[in-house]
Amino acid sequence: MNRRDILRRSAAAGLLATPAAGLLSGCATSGGGDKNDAETYQGTKSAQNPLGVKEDAPLEVVIFGGGFGEEYAKAHEAMYTEKYPKAKIKHSSTQEISKTLQPRFVDGTPPDVVNNSGSGQIDFNGLVSQNALAGLDELLAAPSLDIPGKTVKETLLPGAVEVGSYDGKFLVLNYTYTAYGIWHSAKLFADRGWSYAKTWDDHIALCKQIKAAGIAPWTYAGLHPRYMSWPLISTAIKLGGPSVATAIDNLEPNAWKSDSMRTAADAWHQIVKDKYILDGSSGLDHKQSQTAWCQGKAAFISCGSWLESEQKDVTPAGFNMTIQPTPSLGSGDKLPFEAIRGTAGEPFMVPAKARNVAGGLEYFRTMLSKKGAQDFTKKVASLTVVAGATEGVELPYGLSTVVKALDASGANGFNWVYNNFYRKLERNLVDAACGEFFSGRIGPAEFLEQCQKGADSIAQDSSIKKYKRAA
Amino acid sequence: MKHGKWPLIVTFLVPPVLLYVFFVVSPYLQAFQISTTDWLGYSADANPVGLANFKALWHDDYVWNALKNNVILLALVPVLTIVLGLFFATMLAMGGRKGSAGVTGVRGGALYRTVYFFPQVLSVVIIALLWKEVYHPNKGLLTSALHGLGLPSPTWLGDPATAFWCVLAVMVWSNVGFYVVLFGAAMSAVPKEIYEAVLLDGASRFTTLRRVTLPLLWDTVQVAWVYLAIFALDGFILVQLMTNGGPNFSTDVIGVRMYDTAFGSETKFGYASAIGVVMFFLTLSVAVLSLRIGRRERIEYS
Numbered sequence: 181m182n183r184r185d186i187l188r189r190s191a192a193a194g195l196l197a198t199p200a201a202g203l204l205s206g207c208a209t210s211g212g213g214d215k216n217d218a219e220t221y222q223g224t225k226s227a228q229n230p231l232g233v234k235e236d237a238p239l240e241v242v243i244f245g246g247g248f249g250e251e252y253a254k255a256h257e258a259m260y261t262e263k264y265p266k267a268k269i270k271h272s273s274t275q276e277i278s279k280t281l282q283p284r285f286v287d288g289t290p291p292d293v294v295n296n297s298g299s300g301q302i303d304f305n306g307l308v309s310q311n312a313l314a315g316l317d318e319l320l321a322a323p324s325l326d327i328p329g330k331t332v333k334e335t336l337l338p339g340a341v342e343v344g345s346y347d348g349k350f351l352v353l354n355y356t357y358t359a360y361g362i363w364h365s366a367k368l369f370a371d372r373g374w375s376y377a378k379t380w381d382d383h384i385a386l387c388k389q390i391k392a393a394g395i396a397p398w399t400y401a402g403l404h405p406r407y408m409s410w411p412l413i414s415t416a417i418k419l420g421g422p423s424v425a426t427a428i429d430n431l432e433p434n435a436w437k438s439d440s441m442r443t444a445a446d447a448w449h450q451i452v453k454d455k456y457i458l459d460g461s462s463g464l465d466h467k468q469s470q471t472a473w474c475q476g477k478a479a480f481i482s483c484g485s486w487l488e489s490e491q492k493d494v495t496p497a498g499f500n501m502t503i504q505p506t507p508s509l510g511s512g513d514k515l516p517f518e519a520i521r522g523t524a525g526e527p528f529m530v531p532a533k534a535r536n537v538a539g540g541l542e543y544f545r546t547m548l549s550k551k552g553a554q555d556f557t558k559k560v561a562s563l564t565v566v567a568g569a570t571e572g573v574e575l576p577y578g579l580s581t582v583v584k585a586l587d588a589s590g591a592n593g594f595n596w597v598y599n600n601f602y603r604k605l606e607r608n609l610v611d612a613a614c615g616e617f618f619s620g621r622i623g624p625a626e627f628l629e630q631c632q633k634g635a636d637s638i639a640q641d642s643s644i645k646k647y648k649r650a651a
Numbered sequence: 652m653k654h655g656k657w658p659l660i661v662t663f664l665v666p667p668v669l670l671y672v673f674f675v676v677s678p679y680l681q682a683f684q685i686s687t688t689d690w691l692g693y694s695a696d697a698n699p700v701g702l703a704n705f706k707a708l709w710h711d712d713y714v715w716n717a718l719k720n721n722v723i724l725l726a727l728v729p730v731l732t733i734v735l736g737l738f739f740a741t742m743l744a745m746g747g748r749k750g751s752a753g754v755t756g757v758r759g760g761a762l763y764r765t766v767y768f769f770p771q772v773l774s775v776v777i778i779a780l781l782w783k784e785v786y787h788p789n790k791g792l793l794t795s796a797l798h799g800l801g802l803p804s805p806t807w808l809g810d811p812a813t814a815f816w817c818v819l820a821v822m823v824w825s826n827v828g829f830y831v832v833l834f835g836a837a838m839s840a841v842p843k844e845i846y847e848a849v850l851l852d853g854a855s856r857f858t859t860l861r862r863v864t865l866p867l868l869w870d871t872v873q874v875a876w877v878y879l880a881i882f883a884l885d886g887f888i889l890v891q892l893m894t895n896g897g898p899n900f901s902t903d904v905i906g907v908r909m910y911d912t913a914f915g916s917e918t919k920f921g922y923a924s925a926i927g928v929v930m931f932f933l934t935l936s937v938a939v940l941s942l943r944i945g946r947r948e949r950i951e952y953s
Contacts, residue, residue, distance in 0.1 A: 278914045278918075279914055282693065285692075285694070286693065286694070288695065300914070302693065303916065303917050303918045305917075305918075306692065306693055306917065306918030306919075307693055309691065310691050310693045310694040310696065311694065312693045402788075402806070402809045402898070403808070403809065403895075403897060403898070405898075458789075459788070459789070460788030460789045460794070460809065461788075461809075462788070462806045462810065462898070463786065463787070463788035463806035463807050463809025463810070464787075464788060464789070468787065472789065603916050603917070604917050607915070607916045608911070608916050612897065612898070612899040612900060613899075615897060615899055616899050619810070619898070621811070643689060643919060643922070644917075
């Protein structure tokens with residue numbers, strides 16, 4: 181083949197390709213809009229049917245196949261079909277939410293209910309800024325399915341609506357109620373005569389004692405080091421009050437370098453300096469570090485209240501895992517020791533272009549009924565955002581300590597949402613900084629500097645929509 | 652037979668070409684178009700932004716960091732893999748010497764060949780998970796071996812100083828077997844008389860490899876080079892599963908950056924497509940360059 185041949189052929193290919201490109205370039209980005217006209221299902225509203233569900237409309241539910249499994253969702257679906265026997269439910273479960281559903285969002289044919297969770301979660305910032313989610317206000321105003329005299333909103337724990345709100349619009353139902361704290365084995369501590377320290381100085385003293393006993397005081401998920409940002413930020417919030425968190429969430433300048441954050445980072449640096457962390461932790465992932473902790477190789481670990489169900493298979497009998505708030509820095513703390521980070525988690529959403537939006541909302545109403553919530557707690561050992569739904573349900577040991585901790589924390593509980601607003605900031609940027617900090621490669625000042633740099637890069641990126649929340 | 656030519660061509664060539672155009676060429680073209688928009692991936696709205704994505708890319712430190720890692724991979728993975736592959740293949744084909752004129756492989760060559768090929772049979776995902784356990788900082792094979800010898804061990808994937816080299820080692824390990832077989836096959840096509848002549852002239856094994864085998868295998872080596880270069884520019888699956896680019900972006904590669912931008916921490920499909928377009932041209936240029944540089948006369952045995 182000579183050069184002229186090649187040129188001629190590539191020119192011919194180019195000629196063919198150009199119109200093809202014109203045809204095809206339409207597909208990925210602009211094909212979906214038209215399908216919007218496709219029939220959407222809407223029934224007539226009544227006292228019995230406040231959301232206007234069309235009783236024979238099919239409902240498609242996609243569940244994240246993670247630690248909670250999918251059995252709980254099948255039970256919710258059964259409750260839905262009990263009320264609407266003519267409705268056909270299409271159930272599926274996947275670990276790859278974004279990869280599986282992205283084409284369907286573009287195509288304008290998304291499912292009706294999506295459990296957008298896990299590491300393949302779709303970034304909420306992107307979804308919200310593209311108006312891809314249906315508003316859930318109607319759901320909040322509807323009467324609860326089986327708690328008489330109350331609207332759905334009135335049955336929810338405080339903070340449940342705020343977490344799923346973007347610029348004041350409630351778009352995401354976070355179904356579980358999660359506490360974030362420091363975990364230890366009550367059995368190990370009882371055997372050794374240790375007790376959980378309420379102040380930071382005592383905590384360090386206890387760490388010394390634990391290390392002397394031949395156990396590493398701490399371990400953490402070195403490959404997902406953001407787990408350690410939780411107790412650190414919690415410590416700062418307890419010192420400086422909830423405004424520390426608001427500033428971080430609202431991307432205020434130098435929010436990460438506030439005095440409270442500095443003091444907290446300095447304090448936490450102690451466990452790194454004094455080598456109170458299990459050797460090799462920086463190379464462990466979350467499962468490996470949690471398993472090392474369950475095997476008694478380390479005394480403390482930072483995690484959310486899903487820990488117990490995640491570790492079910494490897495936790496020795498009688499281990500009695502117990503959650504505790506982060507220790508207080510001193511008497512100057514604005515929040516008491518008992519204050520703990522509690523927040524609604526495990527996001528569910530109804531896409532704006534779902535054909536059966538009313539059915540999706542009704543499905544949420546089923547989940548938020550007392551029956552639905554109790555069934556969930558029984559099946560997966562996790563709390564829901566429905567207040568009082570644990571009544572009469574026997575809780576496993578770890579979860580009962582979570583309930584106790586949340587009760588003690590009460591109105592002092594706090595939370596932050598920058599991880600929902602800007603997934604990249606926590607997942608990538610703060611994560612990387614935590615990795616450097618807790619492995620001892622950088623000090624507290626550099627750590628906060630790196631976090632701040634990450635926050636600034638988000639703040640300066642005009643392609644990312646910014647959200648504010650009130651204090 | 653003359654008049655039967657066209658139906659034959661049409662039946663056998665048109666369907667694959669159509670499939671290729673639809674499933675390979677058209678997504679490429681679409682990616683070019685999407686890379687000039689601000690598409691966020693979950694709605695049909697995409698505004699043309701011209702070359703803004705490429706401009707942002709030029710100033711994106713994370714992309715440059717990933718690219719730097721790819722360049723190191725590009726420089727090392729093909730060389731190491733080919734050198735090891737050639738070495739093993741030579742040993743298997745002519746490592747043993749029977750008397751003065753026999754050219755045979757080392758004893759148990761068939762077994763070695765099978766063992767080397769093992770990684771090729773495993774899926775990349777399995778390889779990644781397997782090595783994640785080997786690199787386990789407390790009870791992994793490597794750590795235990797070092798501790799057994801009384802040596803301190805690094806945290807492997809947990810330390811930016813070692814993580815990248817750990818991943819690189821797995822890349823070489825998982826590829827070598829295939830090239831042992833490839834080179835082995837090419838070597839068996841070389842007439843034995845040549846080697847016997849070389850042996851009679853008293854050449855050492857190394858000289859034989861350098862002066863005889865390598866020149867005769869040049870075509871194969873070149874193909875291997877192109878494959879490995881493309882592999883080094885990608886490296887996505889292994890990196891994503893073993894470290895996801897961490898710790899502190901020390902193992903990041905451009906493929907992971909692209910994936911993370913679209914499906915991971917953000918939904919910037921326009922920007923991710925721009926990264927993809929850059930990757931496309933990089934891969935293309937590397938492939939063309941390595942084919943050009945390595946061009947030599949083809950040898951045919953009669």
